[in-house]
Amino acid sequence: MRESSHLSSVTPLAGSRLRLAASRGSETSAARPAAVDAPRGAAPRARARVLLYAARTPDDALVEQLKSRGWSVLVARSAHDIGKLIKPATLCAGIVDMASFPARDLPGLEAGLRQQQVGWIALANPERLADPAVRRLIRHYCFDYVKLPVAHATIDYLVGHAYGMIHLSDADLPPDTTAVSDDEMVGTCEAMQQLFRTIRKVANTDASVFISGESGTGKELTALAIHERSPRRKAPFVPINCGAIAHHLLQSELFGYERGAFTGANQRKIGRVEAANGGTLFLDEIGDLPMESQASLLRFLQEGKIERLGGHESISVDVRIISATHVDLEGAMSEGRFRQDLFHRLCVLRVDEPPLRARGKDIELLAHHILGKFKTDSARKIRGFAPSAIEAMYSYHWPGNVRELINRVRRAIVMAESKLISAEDLDLAQFSEQQTMSLAQAREVAEKRAIEAALLRHRHRLNEAAVDLGISRVTLYRLMSTHGLRDASGDDKGE
Numbered sequence: 001m002r003e004s005s006h007l008s009s010v011t012p013l014a015g016s017r018l019r020l021a022a023s024r025g026s027e028t029s030a031a032r033p034a035a036v037d038a039p040r041g042a043a044p045r046a047r048a049r050v051l052l053y054a055a056r057t058p059d060d061a062l063v064e065q066l067k068s069r070g071w072s073v074l075v076a077r078s079a080h081d082i083g084k085l086i087k088p089a090t091l092c093a094g095i096v097d098m099a100s101f102p103a104r105d106l107p108g109l110e111a112g113l114r115q116q117q118v119g120w121i122a123l124a125n126p127e128r129l130a131d132p133a134v135r136r137l138i139r140h141y142c143f144d145y146v147k148l149p150v151a152h153a154t155i156d157y158l159v160g161h162a163y164g165m166i167h168l169s170d171a172d173l174p175p176d177t178t179a180v181s182d183d184e185m186v187g188t189c190e191a192m193q194q195l196f197r198t199i200r201k202v203a204n205t206d207a208s209v210f211i212s213g214e215s216g217t218g219k220e221l222t223a224l225a226i227h228e229r230s231p232r233r234k235a236p237f238v239p240i241n242c243g244a245i246a247h248h249l250l251q252s253e254l255f256g257y258e259r260g261a262f263t264g265a266n267q268r269k270i271g272r273v274e275a276a277n278g279g280t281l282f283l284d285e286i287g288d289l290p291m292e293s294q295a296s297l298l299r300f301l302q303e304g305k306i307e308r309l310g311g312h313e314s315i316s317v318d319v320r321i322i323s324a325t326h327v328d329l330e331g332a333m334s335e336g337r338f339r340q341d342l343f344h345r346l347c348v349l350r351v352d353e354p355p356l357r358a359r360g361k362d363i364e365l366l367a368h369h370i371l372g373k374f375k376t377d378s379a380r381k382i383r384g385f386a387p388s389a390i391e392a393m394y395s396y397h398w399p400g401n402v403r404e405l406i407n408r409v410r411r412a413i414v415m416a417e418s419k420l421i422s423a424e425d426l427d428l429a430q431f432s433e434q435q436t437m438s439l440a441q442a443r444e445v446a447e448k449r450a451i452e453a454a455l456l457r458h459r460h461r462l463n464e465a466a467v468d469l470g471i472s473r474v475t476l477y478r479l480m481s482t483h484g485l486r487d488a489s490g491d492d493k494g495e
């Protein structure tokens with residue numbers, strides 16, 4: 001499931017270093033021997049591998065089989081048990097028997113499944129798999145699933161796989177994030193860990209890198225991360241947005257001009273390519289590069305030399321090229337809008353950014369990261385996200401990816417009326433099926449509704465509404481302020 005998405009996330013096209021990535025990338029974790037197939041009597045382990053088995057009616061024979069294979073099995077018969085058994089510092093594998101839990105238990109199970117330190121495998125029968133809620137939980141939180149009935153040996157094999165994956169995510173450096181100056185890339189899902197590994201490998205080469213990904217997925221951040229980890233880090237990182245500069249200006253922007261090259265060229269101007277000498281040139285939105293500029297860029301890539309407009313001198317420039325686009329360049333090539341030869345020069349190494357909806361638990365991790373960064377934008381003390389907000393974040397499709405998540409969370413920080421950001425604050429109320437809320441939140445909602453109804457019944461005559469509600473006029477006035485029910489035109493009608 002998630003691992004297959006990461007396998008396609010990085011496609012090395014050439015380069016010996018990346019051949020290493022290719023062999024690792026194409027290796028399924030099932031083929032990886034370490035934690036999966038370690039024989040029972042093999043070298044003594046410092047600690048037994050922990051396995052959390054969540055089932056309302058656990059299969060005793062399965063527990064015995066897993067124990068005999070060296071697992072230390074903890075059985076959770078309810079969502080509450082899962083919460084109690086998960087230890088924040090212990091990475092473990094998990095089995096969740098979806099077939100044994102009724103639909104009403106699913107919201108409770110979700111909190112346990114969301115725990116970053118457990119690599120979950122789901123068991124489900126065909127009826128439960130028909131339930132969209134079960135399918136969503138498996139898609140979001142589990143490494144894999146099996147249809148029951150299934151041989152115990154298969155389950156043992158898959159949990160070994162999940163255990164290996166969860167340790168793999170944890171063991172790689174850097175553990176969770178990759179730091180880019182004062183900004184950082186957050187990600188723990190396999191697709192992002194794979195991306196971080198690729199960034200480190202790609203950074204050591206001088207080959208051109210082509211980054212593709214939907215809008216807002218972090219293409220520019222990745223380009224910067226590659227530069228900052230490369231031997232060129234002390235030289236400039238020069239971005240140019242090929243789509244934002246008028247076509248007739250692009251040539252002079254890229255290659256610069258000499259004094260007198262055209263009317264208004266009062267002095268020599270150094271182009272972006274030359275400005276990046278010794279460093280990295282980031283050609284953003286390369287798909288928007290007009291044909292004429294494609295030809296001159298190709299010439300530069302072939303010769304490593306530029307000529308300023310109006311100049312006669314060939315100037316050698318040493319830059320590393322990273323390019324990015326959110327458009328389908330293969331399509332543009334087949335329609336003749338993008339030169340194939342240029343594409344092959346630009347795309348020696350390829351990085352595909354995973355869309356946010358494929359990043360599983362990272363959605364929540366990123367949301368908390370953004371909240372931590374921007375929470376001082378609000379005078380209120382915002383503590384986190386309400387369950388409805390978390391659920392909506394996992395259900396929503398995120399067409400604008402991380403950028404959209406940042407915008408929604410920042411807006412919610414300003415809009416939130418309670419200490420927890422709700423699905424409504426994120427403007428995603430329709431993506432939250434179960435409007436779970438704390439008792440305090442439920443009281444708040446009920447109170448607001450009752451006041452609104454009373455005001456409506458009494459056409460905003462406060463004395464009458466207050467009598468109806470059994471409170472004083474002063475209290476009603478205060479509560480209206482708390483709930484944002486006072487309108488600027490004056491509250492009290494007809495008194």
Ligand SMILES: Nc1ncnc2c1ncn2[C@@H]1O[C@H](COP(=O)(O)OP(=O)(O)OP(=O)(O)O)[C@@H](O)[C@H]1O
Pocket residue numbers: 183184185186187213214215216217218219220221222326366402403406
């Ligand atoms: N993994 C991540 N961790 C933290 N922040 C991220 C991550 N990925 C992206 N961002 C943030 O999301 C925003 C969008 O990222 P970026 O500009 O790199 O995306 P992009 O793919 O270039 O977008 P576009 O296609 O719109 O140009 C930035 O503010 C960036 O800092």
Ligand SMILES: [Mg+2]
Pocket residue numbers: 219220284
């Ligand atoms: Mg960008």
